[in-house]
Amino acid sequence: MEKTIQPKSQKPKKVNRFTKDLPLYALMIPGLLYLLLNNYLPMFGLSFAFKKINYSVGIFKSPWVGFDNFKYLFQTKDAFIIFRNTLLYNLAFIVLGTVLAIVVAILLSQVRAKSLRVYQTSILLPFLLSSAVISYLAFAFLSVDNGFINNSILEPLGMKDISWYSSPQYWPVILTVIYLWKSFGYSSILYYATLVGIDDSYYEAAVIDGASTWQQIKHITLPCLKTTIITLVVIHLGRMFYSDFGLFYQVPMNNGLLYNTTNTIDTYVYRGLLQLNDIGRSSAAGFMQSILGFILVMGANIITRKVDKDSALF
Amino acid sequence: MSTKKLFAALLALMMVVTSLAGCANNKGTSSTESSTPATSETSSKKEVSSEAGTDEEYPTISTMVICGSIPADADKVAEELSKITREKIGVNVEFVMIEVANVATQLNLLLSGGDDTLDVYMAGVSVPYSTVVNNGQALALDDLMKPYEADMKAALGENVYEAGRVDGNLYGIGHLLDQASTAAYNLRADIATEFGYKNGDKVDLAELTELFSKIKAKYPDTPLIGPMNGGPNIGDSRIDQLGNKLGVLEDYGQTTTVTNYYESEGYKELVGYFKQWSEMGAYMPDLLNVADAPVDFIPSGKAFGNFAGHFSAEMNGIWSSQNFGTEIASLQIYDDAVAVTPWGYDCINPASKNPEKAAAYINLMATDSDAVNLIINGIQNEHYTLKDDNTATYVEGKNVSTTGWAMGYSWTALNSTLSYPFEYPTDYYQQLKDANKNAHQSKAFGCQFDLTSVSDAVSACTNVVNQYENALASGSVTDFEGTLAQFQQGLKDAGIDTIIAAKQQQLDAFLASK
Numbered sequence: 001m002e003k004t005i006q007p008k009s010q011k012p013k014k015v016n017r018f019t020k021d022l023p024l025y026a027l028m029i030p031g032l033l034y035l036l037l038n039n040y041l042p043m044f045g046l047s048f049a050f051k052k053i054n055y056s057v058g059i060f061k062s063p064w065v066g067f068d069n070f071k072y073l074f075q076t077k078d079a080f081i082i083f084r085n086t087l088l089y090n091l092a093f094i095v096l097g098t099v100l101a102i103v104v105a106i107l108l109s110q111v112r113a114k115s116l117r118v119y120q121t122s123i124l125l126p127f128l129l130s131s132a133v134i135s136y137l138a139f140a141f142l143s144v145d146n147g148f149i150n151n152s153i154l155e156p157l158g159m160k161d162i163s164w165y166s167s168p169q170y171w172p173v174i175l176t177v178i179y180l181w182k183s184f185g186y187s188s189i190l191y192y193a194t195l196v197g198i199d200d201s202y203y204e205a206a207v208i209d210g211a212s213t214w215q216q217i218k219h220i221t222l223p224c225l226k227t228t229i230i231t232l233v234v235i236h237l238g239r240m241f242y243s244d245f246g247l248f249y250q251v252p253m254n255n256g257l258l259y260n261t262t263n264t265i266d267t268y269v270y271r272g273l274l275q276l277n278d279i280g281r282s283s284a285a286g287f288m289q290s291i292l293g294f295i296l297v298m299g300a301n302i303i304t305r306k307v308d309k310d311s312a313l314f
Numbered sequence: 315m316s317t318k319k320l321f322a323a324l325l326a327l328m329m330v331v332t333s334l335a336g337c338a339n340n341k342g343t344s345s346t347e348s349s350t351p352a353t354s355e356t357s358s359k360k361e362v363s364s365e366a367g368t369d370e371e372y373p374t375i376s377t378m379v380i381c382g383s384i385p386a387d388a389d390k391v392a393e394e395l396s397k398i399t400r401e402k403i404g405v406n407v408e409f410v411m412i413e414v415a416n417v418a419t420q421l422n423l424l425l426s427g428g429d430d431t432l433d434v435y436m437a438g439v440s441v442p443y444s445t446v447v448n449n450g451q452a453l454a455l456d457d458l459m460k461p462y463e464a465d466m467k468a469a470l471g472e473n474v475y476e477a478g479r480v481d482g483n484l485y486g487i488g489h490l491l492d493q494a495s496t497a498a499y500n501l502r503a504d505i506a507t508e509f510g511y512k513n514g515d516k517v518d519l520a521e522l523t524e525l526f527s528k529i530k531a532k533y534p535d536t537p538l539i540g541p542m543n544g545g546p547n548i549g550d551s552r553i554d555q556l557g558n559k560l561g562v563l564e565d566y567g568q569t570t571t572v573t574n575y576y577e578s579e580g581y582k583e584l585v586g587y588f589k590q591w592s593e594m595g596a597y598m599p600d601l602l603n604v605a606d607a608p609v610d611f612i613p614s615g616k617a618f619g620n621f622a623g624h625f626s627a628e629m630n631g632i633w634s635s636q637n638f639g640t641e642i643a644s645l646q647i648y649d650d651a652v653a654v655t656p657w658g659y660d661c662i663n664p665a666s667k668n669p670e671k672a673a674a675y676i677n678l679m680a681t682d683s684d685a686v687n688l689i690i691n692g693i694q695n696e697h698y699t700l701k702d703d704n705t706a707t708y709v710e711g712k713n714v715s716t717t718g719w720a721m722g723y724s725w726t727a728l729n730s731t732l733s734y735p736f737e738y739p740t741d742y743y744q745q746l747k748d749a750n751k752n753a754h755q756s757k758a759f760g761c762q763f764d765l766t767s768v769s770d771a772v773s774a775c776t777n778v779v780n781q782y783e784n785a786l787a788s789g790s791v792t793d794f795e796g797t798l799a800q801f802q803q804g805l806k807d808a809g810i811d812t813i814i815a816a817k818q819q820q821l822d823a824f825l826a827s828k
Contacts, residue, residue: 055426056450056664072770076808078777144600165603166790253603256781257790263777271780272773277422277445281773 048283069284078268086264089248090240092176093183094233100184102229105191106221123185131246138178138251168261171252175262179247187232194228195221230304230311238297241265241289265289373668374406375399375675378421378435379689381720384411387692391719394693398685403674411720414439425451425663433666434675436489436726438658442557443478443486448766452485452661458669459484462677469680469729471750477655477760482827486659487676490729492625492746494651494753497549500634501538501619502612503641505529513643514628519587522647526596529618537598539591539789540617544605546597546787548621551648552580554756556821557655557763560775560805561814567652567756570825572818574810576783577802585786585798592789601788613640625651625749629742636737653753655760660728676728683732690733692719698736705742706734761824768816771809778804 018025049069051062073079104123111119126134141148142164150161164170202220211219243264252262254271269285297313305312379388388409396406410432412420418440424432425446437443437452446452455478459466467475470490477488499522506512509528517525526538539546553575554567562575575581591597598604598617611617622644624630631644660679662672678685691698691706697719698706708714714721724730735742765772782801784790791797 054450072773075770076774078774078808139603143603163600163790165600166785254780255602256783256785257602259777259781268777272777274418274776277418277441277449278769279426281769 045283046287048280049287050284051280053278053280065280069278069280070288072272072281073265073269073285073288078263081260082263082265082268085261086241086243086266089172089175089179089243089264090236092172093179094236096176096180097183097187097236098229098233100180101187102191102222102225104184104188105195106217108188108192109195120185120189123188125185126182127186129182131244131250134178134182134246135250135253138174139253142174165253165255166257168258171258171261175247175251178251179244182247190232191225191228194225198224227311231313234297234300234304234313237300238293240296241292243267245270372400372404372406373671374408375433375668375671376408376410376431377675378424378432379409379411379720380414380417380436380439380723380726381411382722383413385718385720387697387718388720391688391692391697395685395688398682398688399675399678402682402685403671403678405668405671405675407675414723417441425449430663430665430667432663433668433672435661435663436658437486437661438489438656439726443657443659443661444480444557444762444764446661447480447485447762448764451664452659453664453666453669455484455487455662455673458662458673459487459677462673462680466677466680469732473755473759474656477762478659479760480762480764486661487680487728488656489658489660489727490680490731491656491658491725493656493750494551494625494653495549495623496551496625496627496651497647498622498624498627498630498644499619499647500542500608500612500622500630500638500642500644503635503643505533505618506643506645511643511645513631514626514646515643516627516646516649518649519583519647522645523587523590526591527594530594530596533618534595536615537617538596538619539601540598540608540611540620541601541604541606541788542608542620542622545784546601546621546789547623548584548787549623550575550580550584551623551651553578554652554654554758556758556761556817558765558772558776559779560772560810561817563756563758566650566754567654567758568754570757570821572814572821574802574805574814576779576798576805576810582798585794588786588789589794592794597789600790602784602790608634608638612638612642625746629738629745632738651749651753652756653750653759654756655758655762658726679728681729681732686727686729687733690724690727690730691736692717692721697721698734700734703740704734705738705740706736708737757825758821761821763817763820765813765816768809768812771812774808775805775810775813778808 048059050064050066051059052065052068053059054062108116108119129137139147142150144150144161144163144165147164149164154161162170164174198220203216206216206220243266245266248262248264249267249270252258255262265285269282273282301313388411392407392409396408399405399407410424421435421441425435437446463475466487470488474488474490474493478484478486499517501511503513509525511517511525529538541547552564552566554563555575556562556572559575561572562578563569563571564573564575564578564580598611604611606616608620612619619642622630622634624633624644627644627646631642634642634644660676662669662676666672679689694700695709697709697712697717698721699709700706708717708721721736724733724736727733731743731747733743739745778801782797782804786794786797786801
């Protein structure tokens with residue numbers, strides 16, 4: 001209103017405010033600078049993907065090779081396997097991971113405050129373990145002669161030992177279980193933070209109306225969580241073409257017999273280029289992963305905006 | 315008031331920026347700093363000069379030294395070596411210690427940035443020589459080495475010296491190593507004696523299999539094949555692998571036709587034996603995932619032996635007896651071996667500020683026994699003592715983990731034959747040289763293959779080999795013939811034929827130029 005009535009007197013006031021707030025803006029500079037240095041400056045590295053790097057002439061003078069660096073990703077029939085594995089695992093991780101995290105977050109919100117800290121710490125612990133440690137924990141379970149599963153579960157039940165590390169068919173399940181075990185603590189705490197913020201009066205009103213716990217969850221908790229769920233899923237979609245290298249390389253112990261179900265884009269690139277030390281090719285893989293992830297995020301966001309404008313990320 | 319605030323904000327900003335800049339500077343050298351505090355240029359130059367007196371006028375050459383874990387006395391040995399180098403070539407030496415497991419990452423980082431932290435380095439451990447040459451990470455040496463050429467050839471042998479040529483230019487100086495490795499089976503000595511074998515005996519695959527079944531009949535519960543370096547590690551001494559085993563010379567390198575090893579009769583035969591050994595239960599279960607070292611499973615009787623490679627089975631038995639915690643008899647599997655192009659090379663970083671001095675240092679490491687011995691065995695009476703027969707051993711009360719210097723890495727030295735043999739017989743290095751000389755000399759000796767043009771196929775084939783080779787060799791599959799067929803088909807699909815063709819073409823050119 002003010003604007004339309006006195007546009008002229010508004011302007012100098014605005015400038016005044018800007019100069020007045022300048023020190024506050026200056027506080028933002030380190031953050032911006034960090035963002036620039038850390039997130040935007042490295043983007044010039046994307047050009048590596050199109051070069052044949054020669055260290056003696058330097059990166060800028062290295063010759064351009066077009067899309068040559070990308071070819072090896074699609075050349076063999078392994079291409080199908082690594083893309084399939086990467087996508088299917090991520091899909092399973094998103095769906096199961098989200099469901100598990102929400103269930104755990106709701107359970108957390110029901111427990112008494114005293115024991116909450118114990119639960120939170122214990123479910124977060126696996127997230128802090130390194131993949132090398134996890135791989136040996138898994139080995140303790142799966143080893144043929146000393147493993148827990150073969151010795152203490154299958155044998156007492158009178159079943160035959162399973163040679164886990166030479167049976168690729170079990171690994172989709174094993175890896176998914178390990179991933180969920182490792183990550184559910186962290187993501188459930190994100191959901192839990194939202195849950196804590198829901199106004200108690202909703203639940204009180206629902207109880208007065210005679211709603212059961214399940215009805216409360218269905219009609220209050222989940223709708224309130226919707227925005228968080230969408231945000232986290234869309235962020236995860238951006239990493240759809242990446243895989244947790246430690247999980248897929250260390251946990252199956254780089255065992256050739258398991259490649260059919262454990263080889264992903266990242267492990268394939270690592271194994272293939274370890275000796276060649278070709279940063280052009282490895283950048284090409286990273287470039288492709290981020291572009292595809294970018295497209296997915298944008299696509300998902302557009303769809304969300306069409307369906308429900310308020311829940312969209314941007 | 316507000317200008318004061320602004321000023322404060324700007325100051326804060328500057329602090330952030332400078333601390334960030336500090337980070338960036340440190341990153342490149344952090345790996346070296348942790349081990350040798352005296353290398354950080356700005357802070358400790360003074361210390362160095364006060365320690366060593368008048369060495370300020372000498373330039374410093376930094377050289378990569380490979381170790382198992384970073385030793386305590388690295389600076390001391392470097393200072394001792396500097397005494398020799400100051401006198402002979404007028405430089406100080408500092409070490410960039412790199413743990414053998416980290417060579418690939420650290421060396422790549424040190425060589426990527428145009429950084430002059432490292433002057434002389436060794437290519438061949440995890441990072442192949444052809445890769446550094448191809449990436450432009452090694453300086454051309456022909457002119458630099460001119461003054462030393464004759465001496466170096468005399469010390470290393472002409473064929474080793476010339477082996478570093480790529481497209482006619484010398485980029486690295488080949489290490490004088492055991493060029494002819496033979497496959498051996500390590501067996502606990504008491505078991506070997508029981509069945510009539512002793513250290514150094516020759517067997518062939520059929521005889522070995524017979525021995526396996528005899529031992530198995532008497533000790534049915536103990537596996538015979540455990541891991542070595544995390545894998546089954548059985549080599550084939552009948553071929554020249556031409557670097558990466560994708561395209562090889564069969565028949566002890568006496569042919570000039572590059573062939574697909576995994577399609578050869580020899581490999582098929584070997585897989586047949588893998589199958590027999592697997593059926594008789596000779597393999598340790600889950601061999602591929604057992605990370606135990608032989609010292610963990612051979613003395614305890616968890617398995618009786620494993621496979622290894624060495625220029626002499628007899629020497630391998632001596633080495634293993636010291637390292638496996640029990641007497642070992644090592645049986646040679648193939649009756650001969652083939653001497654192939656060396657895999658280790660000393661190179662100079664193109665960013666080096668003192669390439670001439672670096673070349674002089676390389677020459678010293680090839681020809682000066684004091685310098686070589688120092689870098690291999692450390693300081694006398696501090697890290698090793700000399701026995702009457704001119705062999706070295708640990709000083710009283712020390713062992714591989716308590717001594718102050720990186721012992722056991724003589725294989726990373728340019729010319730280890732000039733040093734005192736460490737816990738080996740007196741004539742160890744003479745035997746090594748003899749083994750090099752007496753083995754079949756591969757037709758491709760000295761030919762450096764550049765596989766850049768087929769690198770897509772190389773990375774695809776590497777993945778296929780990773781998938782199948784160790785699985786077969788560790789007896790972990792159930793259908794050996796079927797897996798072998800899949801393996802061969804996988805390599806075909808991944809383009810092994812283009813690699814073989816490229817190698818053949820380069821070999822032909824190499825032979826024609828000779």
